[in-house]
Amino acid sequence: MIGERYINGLVLAGFLAVPIWALAMDEPFTITLATRASVLAMAAVGLNIALGIGGLVSLGHAVFFGLGGYAMGILAHHAQTHAALDLGFLAIEGSRSMPVIWITAVTVSALAALLIGLLSLRTTGVYFIMITLAFGQMFFFFSISWSAYGGEDGLSIYVRNGFPGLDTLVPIQFFGLCFTALCAALLLHWRLRASPFGMALNAARQVPRRVETVGLNPMRLKLLAFVVSGAVTGLAGALFADLNRFVSPTMFSWQLSGELIVLIIIGGVGRLMGPVIGAALFVALEHFLGGLTDFWHVWLGAILLLIVLFARGGLIGILTGKDGPRV
Amino acid sequence: MSAILIIEQVLNGLQFGVMLFLMAAGLTLIFGVMGLINLAHGSLYMVGAFAAAAVAGATGSFVLALIAALAAAACAGTIVEIVVIRRLYRAAHLDQVLATFALILIFSEGTRWVFGSFPLFLDIPDYLSGPIALPGGIEYPLYRLALIGAGVLVAVELWWLTSRTRIGIQIRAGENDREMIAALGVDISRLYTLVFAMGAALAGLAGALVGAIQSVQVGMGEPVLILAFVVIVIGGIGSIKGAFIGSLLVGLTDTLGGVFLPELFKVFMDVGAATQTGSALASMAVYILMSVVLIWRPTGLFGMRA
């Protein structure tokens, strides 16, 4: 068995090594794949805060991913067309600057998470899963029929947005940006897990009534976790949109919410690096299997099934020989 | 808008709701008895429709097609229960969600592997096709009336089965207490397989019945699955009565919302904008209904209180 710290170190090193190797070998697409994996991993790290620590099985995290994406899409669209976004009482200029877009994405998705969390946290268990799914579907259908921003066609942004001092169109530079953001999210998860807040949240997942009887409010803990989680996933959404230079309602789809959960479970629920391993493996499978057969979903399904049935605790669970938190 | 049109739309909503009930009943039974979230229920719906289309294509008989749908879905359900589901009863909801999500992938692409990428043909039998005149001058398709009848029949049978028969008593006992029912000498794992197969057969039946007026294609199960979940959550998970009322609520909301919301917006908007806004809102209507119900009653209309 291997210690989790070593695995974490290896994973991060591997994550960094692959694109650098690809750069040396002049394989820019491998860098793009690594970027995709790191952005998906970051979205799942966000979900892992709510799910892995707080036990909140949200099947609606695509809402925040999509809001982050549309924050990018709408701001860049207005900058692209040189028309301010007119809200009636306030006109907002578009922006092509990533920092501005990121702040917007984080703010918007945090606010949405606050609202959805307030309403959804009244329920528990399957009802929570389903009410978050319902919110996801509302956003999905709304975005499809909202023609001002492309509806189902989505919004194309022809040139990737800028970051001061970087040329974001160069794959390795954009990878660096996304990888840094992923590391920041991981750092947040790590510190938060050890902090008083994380400890209380973790206890609230296991024994909410104990948390109450020591004078803490488990609802508020969970709500804050949901907001932080939504904000991180929202930021990942903005990066994902910039990676593709495109946003569309599929970012709101329930399948995407499901995929984020899949990523976490493959790696290991509640583990710091669970989502990272999951995303790396998922992106690799998608490409390897996708090339072998048109029917690769069958094999993906079979692999997922094996993981659930025989590898409780995900890959990190297998490698460390320790079960993860139970959600 | 005339009264006839309104009545016709209400009938449409009822028919849609009754079909949803066939899906939701199995789902809620499986959750209530075994505590399992089965995302793959939509795949069993698809299996039923494909089996019906294949058999109808080969034999030309709609009745045989329905029997095939029931049998194929029940078989698929039994196999899935024994191979996979059985290991998930004590697992966390999260594991159940993932495992049955994986089953969807396997079923969908597996079906495409076998039947190809194009939709299959399944039609209404001649003796049920065409409209009939109802009192009041309403012309309504006979087949849809038959669907309402079939759905209500199944609902009554289910009620009878769960409240009046030995197996129903076992099922209800199993909901409350695994140990007690095991102590009664009932083979719990056989009971579970049976309940799962029964739920699967209902889903397969729904798939075949609906397949005759819709498109029999890969992926047809997922939209219905989501709506069925909405139904059982609104009704309260585990409650057959809740599933029935939830089905009708969702069916009526979806149908009437789609018709009347655009009309409503026409009162204060121009026609084009009203139809678009109205339809956008209509597509969200059932989800709004569900969140309102859950916010008001966090365990659904007839769910058990925590």
Add this chain to the structure above:
Amino acid sequence: MSDVILSTRNLSRSFGALKATRNISIDLRAGEIHAVIGPNGAGKSTLIEQISGGLRSDSGTVHLVGRDVSALSTQARARAGLGRTFQISALAMEDTVLENALLGALGQSGRPWRFWRAAGEDRDLRARATAALERVGLAGVADQVTASLSHGQRRQLEVAVALTLSPRAFVMDEPMAGLGAEGSRVMTDFLDGLRGEAPILLVEHDMDAVFALADRISVLVYGQVIATGTVAEIRVSREVKEAYLGEGA
């Protein structure tokens, strides 16, 4: 009556037709252990939940240190100074023993919103948690996962978590449950020393422990207090005998 720390007045609660508790009035005075006994189904668990805030009362009031806490939530009552233990251990089983104690210390500090610094590195929290563990004799296993503790150790940890709160009054739900003779004796000795710190409302089935510890006893039957008095008074009470003999026969 200034020495009354915790008191209930006419607490009632029904579940449908079943009246689980009826007009219960109990006082817990400074420095005493007040035991509540009664046959199964007498309403003891309901009463505890009503006092600690888990169940809303149909009528009646709860006062803690002179303050009416009837309308407060569980967590507000905890902050007001109510330290409660559970009959079936409610501990975070995946976490270490120390972390469970830290959770109590954190609740007592009232500052759970710090994000960045690790909880285990906070000197005040740690000191408070370790002190509580030492008092119940769990300091040696502080870094073990709670799930690996024996049943007896879990009971001790329950009490330790309540201790970290430095409550004004304890409400303990069968702390001896499932303990062997030796374990009960250790726990009895420990609770005996605790009463000077804060009074204990003790719900307990173990009659030896009750008679050894209690300053006063209230007997609950069918949701009503049929007698309250000292150990000696209760031992000779006719009503109590009837109620218990009725149960025994």
Add this chain to the structure above:
Amino acid sequence: MKLKSLALSVTLAALAGTASADTKIGMITTLSGGGAGLGIDVRDGFMLAVKQSGRDDIEVVIEDDQRKPDIAVQLADKMIQSEKVDIMTGIIWSNLAMAVVPSAVSQGVFYLSPNAGPSALAGEGCHRNYFNVAWQNDNLHEAAGAYANGVGYGNSFILAPNYPAGKDALTGYKRFFEGELAGEVYTQLGQTDYAAEIAQIRASGADSVFFFLPGGMGISFLKQYADSGVDLPVVGPAFSFDQGILQAVGGAALGVVNTSQWNKDIDNATNAAFVESFEAEYGRLPSLYASQGFDTANLILSALDRAGVDDADAFRAALRAAEFDSTRGDFAFGPNHHPVQTIYAREVVQEGDVFTNRILGVALENHSDAYAGDCEM
């Protein structure tokens, strides 16, 4: 992620040895999940033409986009960055095309659309490296409007899903239709039950119905419409009456008129040969999509005969000249690189036990599109 692209692609030239491939074509299309039938037809039609050309200096890299825009974008990145393709093609859906095409053509790659024709790429967003070999999205709907005028419909009930292509469809129909509208309804995307809409049609007093409901939606609508007893004539674009779909609709589609720029009975030698060889190769009748894939490949081949793809300007001019034998007969590009072509009205008929289409007549002659004027190249 160390997986090399080698295993990922289906390549023709790989069989013949990659060294000889001078031109690399990347095809991103939908081969799995819902809607895979369309992508498979485009691919098969395209590859048939490549095979018939007998050229071994063309390599086609085929990838499955799963109908997901983000996957399509990622595959496009791969084709441009790693495979270094010269020409791209294959996308079926407008939303995927919008995600891929603008950035691909701005990176100097040629893109030839075998199916989607979003208006944004036909007007202001047109590009010199973007060619549409199928139609602008509005075309078939416009033709349906023109046909409705021709047969004297005066009061149409029109419906389409509530998404951009659906709105374009109704706009396209209304652009040419001169009669009144008895009703205009947007349905939900992916909707499977149309009882409510059919009841509205029945109550509306319309004399005809126009609908655009691609894929399974159209199958459901037609079956339910046929069963409803409403017997108003129906017109629609070819998408719901295509060879792949018709067998699933069955008798419910018989006699319905639909508009298309192609049909298997268009009388020219190229088309006859195409229909025959496609059936021989794949054992099924070719669809509209297959014909579009076939035409796209032949256009590329014809241009390659005249100029190498390295000489972008010459190659572009050769594409623009469109000197190839189209299965549709006459074919030319307008100023915005979209087809100028004749669109026919077809009728669904039964031949033996196979449902197929027969041409009734011309709906629009040498039709261009409404956006060409906005295009500045």
